[in-house]
Amino acid sequence: MNISFDLDSTLIPCGNEFETEYRSVIAKLLGVEELRKGTKELIFQLQKRGHTIHIYTTSFRTKNKIRKTLKYYGIKVNTIINQKENQYVLRSKNIDASKYPKAFNFDLHIDDSKGVAIEAKKYNFETLIIKPSDKNWVETIKKNIKNLN
Numbered sequence: 001m002n003i004s005f006d007l008d009s010t011l012i013p014c015g016n017e018f019e020t021e022y023r024s025v026i027a028k029l030l031g032v033e034e035l036r037k038g039t040k041e042l043i044f045q046l047q048k049r050g051h052t053i054h055i056y057t058t059s060f061r062t063k064n065k066i067r068k069t070l071k072y073y074g075i076k077v078n079t080i081i082n083q084k085e086n087q088y089v090l091r092s093k094n095i096d097a098s099k100y101p102k103a104f105n106f107d108l109h110i111d112d113s114k115g116v117a118i119e120a121k122k123y124n125f126e127t128l129i130i131k132p133s134d135k136n137w138v139e140t141i142k143k144n145i146k147n148l149n
């Protein structure tokens, strides 16, 4: 399955909303961002089970910046869709939503936004909403993906 992850408030914290993986001072100086605790383990396990992992964000971070952060934590993903590309593709398809994972062939999109959940109903795509406060978020995702299979 092609699984995409949102960044802000899903994998990357806005403030202190969840615990994060270890990051060195030098990495911080180099612009590596914080990453939600458990992200590494979760993505590795999903990839081991044969899933393909993507990033789908409405932030304007460059793909290089996103890849730099992921690489620091040893994470490799397939596609990265940032807001620049998202806007371009959604406009070309005349879709008036903030996100539409089907446009990029993502089967399941994981996000923190209730707005995305509403769009999922309207545009008929699969999404899983994870709260920043969910301490068992890794388990929540794994359970849900098992049920989908």
Ligand SMILES: [Mg+2]
Residues within 6 Å of the ligand: 006, 007, 008, 009, 010, 111, 112, 113
């Ligand atoms: Mg978000």
